[in-house]
Amino acid sequence: MYKRSFYLTACIVAGVLILSQCIGKKADPRGDAFSGDASCSSCHPSAFAAHQHSAHAFASAPADAHTILGKFIAPHDSFLFPGNVVVKMEQNNNRYYQSAYLNGQLREQATFDITIGQGRKAQTYLSWHDNKYFQLPLSWFRPVMNWANSPGFPATYPYYKREIASSCFGCHSSYVKFETSFEGVRKMESFPENKVVFGITCERCHGPAQEHVAFHMQYPDEKTAHAITRIGQLSRQQQVDMCAVCHAGLKTPQRDLFEFRPGDRLSDYIMADYFATPAEQSANDVHGRQYQLLTASKCFRMSNQLTCTTCHDPHEDKRNDLTAYTKKCMSCHQPGSTNFCTQKADMQVLQEKCINCHMPEQPSGVITLLASGQQQPVADSLRSHLIKVYR
Ligand code: HEC
Ligand code: HEC
Ligand code: HEC
Ligand code: HEC
Ligand code: HEC
Ligand code: HEC
Ligand code: HEC
Known part of the structure; x- marks a missing residue:
């Protein structure tokens, strides 16, 4: 009798546990083949930990007090347009708004729903309503540490109607739910739900990994x-293509970028003539064309091993550590060899600063900023990936 009720209780407890696990693991919106970043952490703790702080992880995020970089405190909480129009940053019950007032009267308003950009240079915001995403009129810019007109927006009034296409999510997220329809011959997109897998996740780069996870959970001793x-x-081409999906500048993809898997050919997704190499950095913008510039460099063309990951750890940002990058240069250009630097200078200076001279920061001709109340526009600058002798 005692025993039976014990077994019964044990069975119920086990049943509840199993059930709660099924409920606990939320279905991945990308489908059952995907497992989600959290499932990688137990077996790949270092890649997981590094990636969590990376620009990739924050390429997009749900907008909240932690992710929105722009300020909501006076005097940095508003932007003045001509004609007594002011846009104010407002918050109410954990909802955040950009509200446009004319002579003190509320005229237009939209919520912050998604942040785009980790904020190395800038962060911009999307609002979801009427089954569409709209970019907010004001973005936050690091060079001025303030709000300013979103890039390409009119300077004379706040514009709330800039619709955002799925291609934006194609580079800044790992999935967005959208539907396409036709109005005449014009392709239309709608987003019936605000459903996004935020950031560039593990499986965005590595492809769906549910089967990998299940296998290694079942065979923990298997090391292959x-x-x-x-x-x-x-x-090498396949390796740079993986990065170039998002690092070759803005263009119209021919296929859904979310379907790209490591090993695929970039030219099957994006028309090859987009990859014509620019002669100069001036063809660059904030959506930098690192791919075109690097592949135009002699280092790339005359070696067959240089890839993006020769210099970059794909999981961790190593910012401003130019000495570490210089070591990468010297893995091919060794002091004393015939292909070392021919510039006459102190060896110490050379060895610390390859990057400063051969990959200089150059002002962008495309992005200039004018913050509220300022007279002089600020030009943004970018690291050139065209490795060469700059005179
Ligand atoms: C139960 C353990 C386990 C889990 C969970 C797991 N992996 Fe792995 N993974 C392994 C083992 C074992 C290897 C082979 C040894 C190694 O390279 O670390 C491996 C290797 C890899 C490799 C390297 C392949 C190669 O040889 O180049 C990648 C990439 C990878 N895993 C991605 C992931 C991703 C993404 C996730 C989460 C979605 C994940 N893994 C979850 C056990 C696991
Ligand atoms: C799915 C799109 C996507 C892919 C694929 C991708 N990136 Fe990125 N990457 C981005 C975006 C978007 C940013 C900017 C994120 C931000 O600043 O908010 C970025 C930023 C970076 C940065 C700047 C980090 C910093 O310190 O600010 C580096 C370096 C980089 N990526 C390298 C790579 C390499 C190498 C690969 C290939 C292994 C790669 N990326 C693949 C989208 C992608
Ligand atoms: C082809 C891929 C691609 C598309 C499409 C794209 N981006 Fe980006 N975006 C990037 C990459 C890569 C970076 C990192 C900057 C760089 O390349 O130097 C970036 C940087 C940014 C930044 C600055 C981030 C920072 O940390 O400073 C913002 C803001 C941004 N993008 C917004 C957008 C918005 C809004 C859209 C859609 C309207 C969009 N991007 C479409 C790839 C893309
Ligand atoms: C931006 C694309 C990108 C993202 C995001 C990314 N990886 Fe990787 N990962 C790579 C590339 C490229 C390599 C191969 C590096 C090489 O061989 O130079 C790699 C290698 C690996 C390896 C094998 C080598 C190693 O470093 O241990 C593992 C394991 C791995 N990734 C796991 C993960 C996990 C887990 C995540 C999420 C936390 C993740 N990756 C996110 C691009 C990415
Ligand atoms: C994978 C090997 C490799 C790496 C890493 C590498 N290079 Fe090169 N680089 C080459 C090769 C090969 C050439 C062309 C042949 C030569 O000049 O010896 C070259 C050429 C050059 C040139 C001459 C370019 C021209 O247009 O005349 C410069 C300058 C240069 N590299 C600097 C650098 C710097 C700086 C770094 C680090 C940021 C670097 N390289 C990293 C292999 C590499
Ligand atoms: C020879 C070394 C080298 C290679 C190869 C290389 N990078 Fe970089 N990259 C750098 C350096 C150095 C920086 C500047 C880092 C800093 O300022 O902290 C940088 C910065 C970046 C940034 C930040 C934005 C910027 O322009 O400042 C992105 C994004 C990036 N690289 C992407 C890529 C991609 C994608 C590839 C492959 C197509 C690639 N890189 C290949 C050395 C390299
Ligand atoms: C102070 C700026 C400066 C630094 C630092 C520097 N270089 Fe140079 N480098 C130059 C200049 C200028 C030339 C052209 C010299 C000439 O031909 O008169 C040059 C030439 C070269 C060349 C030969 C280019 C050719 O025409 O074939 C290579 C390769 C090179 N540098 C690699 C490097 C590497 C690798 C480092 C870091 C260890 C480095 N340089 C550091 C300025 C610099």
Whole structure:
């Protein structure tokens, strides 16, 4: 009798546990083949920890007190347009708004729903309503540490009607739910739900990994990777294509970028003539064309191993540590060899500063900012990925 009720209780407890686990693991909106970043942490703790703080992880995020960088405190909480129009940053019950007032009367208002950009240079905001995403009129810019007109927006009045296409999410997130329809021959997109997988997640780069996770959970002693693409064994072109999906500048993809998997060919997604190499950095903008510039460099063309990951850890941002990057240069350009720097200078200076001279920061001709109340526009600058001798 005692025993039976014990077993019964044990069965119920087990049943509840199993059930709660099923409910606990939320279905991934991308489908069952995806497992989600959290499932990678137990077996790949260092990649997971590094990635959590990276620009990739924050390429998009739900807008809240932690993710919105722009200020909501006077005097940095408003932007003055001509004709007594002011846009104020307002918050109410954990909702955040950009509200436009004319002579003190509320005229237009939209919520902050999504942040785009980690804020290395700028952060911009999307609002979701009427089954569409709209970019807010004001963005936050690091060079001026303030609000200013979103890039390309009119300077004379706050514009609330800039619709955002799914391609924006194609580079700044890992999934957005959208539907397409036709109005005549014009393709229209709608977003019936505000459903996004934020940031550039593990599986955005590595491809769906549910099978990989399930296999290694079942066979914890197996040390050879199963059901996951081994990037190190792809060709160099395939390796740079993986990054170029998002690092070759703005263009109109021919196929859904969310379907791109490591090993795929970029030219199957984006027309090849977009990749014509620019002669100069001036063709660059905030959506930098690192791919075009790097592949135009002699280092790339005359070696067959240089890729993006020769210099960048794909999981961790190493900002401003130019000495570490210089070491990468010297893995191919060794002091004393015939292909070392021919500039006459102190060896110490050379060894610390390859990057300063051969990958200089150059002002962008495309992005200039004028913050509220300022007279002089500020030009943004970018690191050139065209490695060469700059005179
Ligand atoms: C239960 C353990 C386990 C989990 C969970 C797991 N992996 Fe792995 N993974 C392994 C093992 C074991 C290897 C092979 C040894 C190694 O390279 O670390 C591996 C290797 C890899 C590799 C390298 C493949 C190669 O050889 O180049 C990638 C990429 C990878 N995993 C991605 C992921 C991602 C993404 C997730 C989460 C969605 C994940 N793993 C979750 C166990 C796991
Ligand atoms: C799905 C799109 C996507 C892919 C694929 C991608 N990136 Fe990025 N990457 C971004 C976006 C978007 C940002 C800017 C994020 C931000 O600042 O908010 C970024 C930022 C970066 C940065 C700047 C980090 C910093 O310190 O600010 C580096 C370096 C970088 N990516 C390298 C790579 C490399 C190398 C690869 C290939 C292994 C790659 N990316 C693949 C979208 C992508
Ligand atoms: C082709 C891929 C691509 C598309 C499409 C794209 N971006 Fe980006 N975006 C990037 C990359 C890569 C960066 C990192 C900057 C760089 O390349 O130097 C970036 C940077 C940014 C930044 C600055 C982030 C920071 O940390 O300073 C903002 C803001 C931004 N993008 C907004 C947008 C918005 C809004 C859209 C859609 C209207 C969009 N982007 C479309 C790839 C893309
Ligand atoms: C921007 C694209 C990108 C993202 C995001 C990304 N990876 Fe990677 N990962 C790569 C590339 C590229 C390599 C191959 C590096 C090489 O061989 O130079 C790699 C290698 C690996 C490896 C094998 C080598 C190593 O460093 O241990 C593992 C394991 C791995 N990634 C796991 C993860 C996990 C887990 C996440 C999420 C927390 C993640 N990756 C996110 C691009 C990415
Ligand atoms: C994978 C190997 C490799 C790496 C890493 C590499 N280079 Fe090169 N680089 C080459 C090769 C090969 C050439 C062309 C042949 C030569 O000049 O010896 C070259 C050429 C150059 C040139 C001459 C370019 C021209 O247009 O005349 C400069 C300058 C240069 N590299 C600087 C650098 C700097 C700075 C770095 C680090 C940011 C770097 N390289 C990283 C392989 C590499
Ligand atoms: C020879 C080394 C080298 C290679 C190869 C390289 N990068 Fe970079 N990259 C750098 C350096 C150095 C910086 C500046 C880092 C800093 O200022 O902290 C940088 C910065 C960046 C940034 C930040 C935005 C900017 O322009 O300041 C992005 C994004 C980026 N790289 C993407 C890529 C991609 C994508 C590839 C491959 C197509 C690539 N890089 C190949 C050295 C390299
Ligand atoms: C102070 C600026 C400066 C620094 C630092 C510097 N270089 Fe140079 N480098 C130059 C100039 C200028 C030339 C052209 C010299 C000439 O031909 O008169 C040059 C030439 C070269 C060349 C030969 C280019 C050719 O025409 O074939 C290579 C390769 C090179 N540098 C690599 C490097 C590497 C690698 C480092 C870091 C270890 C480095 N440089 C550091 C300024 C610099």
